[in-house]
Amino acid sequence: MARENGDTGRGETWKKQVDDIKKIFDLKEILGTGAFSEVVLAQEKLTGRVFAVKCIPKKALKGKESSIENEIAVLRRIKHENIVALEDIYESPDHLYLIMQLVSGGELFDRIVEKGFYTEKDASTLIRQVLDAVNYLHRMGIVHRDLKPENLLYFNPQDESKIMISDFGLSKMEGNGDVMSTACGTPGYVAPEVLAQKPYSKAVDCWSIGVIAYILLCGYPPFYDENDSKLFEQILKADYEFDAPYWDDISDSAKDFISSLMEKDPTKRFTCEQALRHPWIAGDTALCKNIHESVSRQIRKNFAKSKWRQAFNATAVVRHMRRLQLGSSMGSSMDHPSNSNSATITGHRRPGSPLKLK
Numbered sequence: 001m002a003r004e005n006g007d008t009g010r011g012e013t014w015k016k017q018v019d020d021i022k023k024i025f026d027l028k029e030i031l032g033t034g035a036f037s038e039v040v041l042a043q044e045k046l047t048g049r050v051f052a053v054k055c056i057p058k059k060a061l062k063g064k065e066s067s068i069e070n071e072i073a074v075l076r077r078i079k080h081e082n083i084v085a086l087e088d089i090y091e092s093p094d095h096l097y098l099i100m101q102l103v104s105g106g107e108l109f110d111r112i113v114e115k116g117f118y119t120e121k122d123a124s125t126l127i128r129q130v131l132d133a134v135n136y137l138h139r140m141g142i143v144h145r146d147l148k149p150e151n152l153l154y155f156n157p158q159d160e161s162k163i164m165i166s167d168f169g170l171s172k173m174e175g176n177g178d179v180m181s182t183a184c185g186t187p188g189y190v191a192p193e194v195l196a197q198k199p200y201s202k203a204v205d206c207w208s209i210g211v212i213a214y215i216l217l218c219g220y221p222p223f224y225d226e227n228d229s230k231l232f233e234q235i236l237k238a239d240y241e242f243d244a245p246y247w248d249d250i251s252d253s254a255k256d257f258i259s260s261l262m263e264k265d266p267t268k269r270f271t272c273e274q275a276l277r278h279p280w281i282a283g284d285t286a287l288c289k290n291i292h293e294s295v296s297r298q299i300r301k302n303f304a305k306s307k308w309r310q311a312f313n314a315t316a317v318v319r320h321m322r323r324l325q326l327g328s329s330m331g332s333s334m335d336h337p338s339n340s341n342s343a344t345i346t347g348h349r350r351p352g353s354p355l356k357l358k
Helices: 065-075 108-114 120-139 203-218 228-237 252-261 272-277 292-302 305-311 316-324
Strands: 025-033 038-044 050-057 086-091 095-101 152-154 163-165
Touching: 025 050, 065 086, 065 095, 108 152, 108 292, 120 163, 120 203, 120 252, 120 272, 203 252, 203 272, 203 292, 252 272
Parallel strands: none
Antiparallel strands: 025 038, 038 050, 050 095, 086 095, 152 163
16 A cells, blocks of 8 residues: 555555546546545455545645645554545645545434433543544654544444544644644634743644534534634633533533543643543543433434534634734624635634624
8 A cells, every 4th residue: 555655654555656537446436525625435356445535636736735735644654443544645636636535424413413322431432432543643752733523424324333533634643842823724723822922742633522522422523603803812722511301311521531631731731641531531430321312312412413514614723813914913803704715614613603704
């Protein structure tokens, strides 16, 4: 396999040259589209194996070469049961093709809504798998930087399917002494230190896991406002609540777990290893009471598929912060952002209130 060559990801050896990818794969339906790529279901002609192929036109890569090289360099180092694997890499005269492991179990929110029974224990099991995978990444010096529910997919349709982390387009390899400061992520999941444009570390992933755990237990996000500047102010202050009645039946242990991850000070925030030892993950404090009705109702209201698929763009914060000049002003300029061709989120909402896009 191309990823077994062991180079740095910048030489030619990790690419397999092909004049026409259709000689090797039968390309079937499109599974998804990104900013400058599309993912296609494909069957390898020789073996009959099925993959998800990320097709990237080279003309769309101009000026973005380092981004895709980064994603490939990250993916080629990863081998974990809860992370979607990069199986191979092909290059044609006009395209780059990333041959990815196919996961067929669907998206996290869809599965929760479809369930008839869902408990804290189910959420704890999900988060434990995410923590285990991200802890693996952190030990390798890799920071994901864009963890969110949309990047969590089920491996197969079976009830006991494992969860898989996908989309490493914003991942970063930590170098010796390197300090990350690039503003990136997705509004609502991004850590305070990123919005404050302070140097940050792998602790940003732990914050995002806390946000995901919060949503999994109530069905709505911890930060919500119709106004971007107020949304960002909430995140900067770590200003969130466990609102009644949605949290009345949730254990104190779950709330303590979330608070340990959604800690404003990254030096006090739980690491993945600490979170994996928390009783809500490692012990028996996660309740087995059915919370499906309340959580699924809120997910349907707050994360309607047609809306969040448009709203959550992997690079939304980068564009958003550039446009709003967050670093130099938290003032009125944030209330009137300029138009953008791509949809960005303009405020999370309280349960049941409308989500606005621009």
